[in-house]
Amino acid sequence: MMKDILKDASTRMDKSLEALRQELSKIRTGKATTALLDGIKVEYYGSMTPLAQMANVSVSDPHTLSIQPWDKSSLGPIEKAIMASDLGLNPMNNGNTISVPIPPLNEERRRDLVKLIKRFGEDAKIALRNIRRDANDHLKKAEKEDHVSEDARIKAEKEVQEMTDKHVTHVDELLKSKEEEIMEV
Secondary structure, eight states: OHHHHHHHHHHHHHHHHHHHHHHHHTSOOSSOOGGGGTTOEEEETTEEEEGGGTEEEEEEETTEEEEEESSGGGHHHHHHHHHHSTTOOOOEEOSSOEEEEOOOOOHHHHHHHHHHHHHHHHHHHHHHHHHHHHHHHHHHHHHHTTSSOHHHHHHHHHHHHHHHHHHHHHHHHHHHHHHHHHHOO
């Protein structure tokens, strides 16, 4: 019972960290990365299709992404979807591929992005604390139902706290590294 509660908490905390990593990978740092376009969905034959399922997205140089669709008729909708996204990118269609230049960030935009990643980090920490609270509630419930002793519950709560601290440290490390990446000129 206790191991299940601890394992569930650990799994949920790992998922929260992974969700933060994915959010951070979508944030533009002035360098080209294919992860920038991961969230883009293109209207294709009446349905919203992820860009990665319609085209090969690659980095052609540090400041340019290249998109080569498998179906040439999808060039227009892909271009439109990128322009409609909130990424602030201007794709260029040459008839066979789409080039997406990644403009350098100005100082004000860098500061806004740092604020945004800090908000993502705070959201991740709140999620971790909620998971800790849920795990502790399950442990107390297990103790009341006479499945575990008070000493075992206290020991397990300490493990949950250590697990939470470790994940919060990972969140701080991710934020610090992303902030350095953004502020790098």
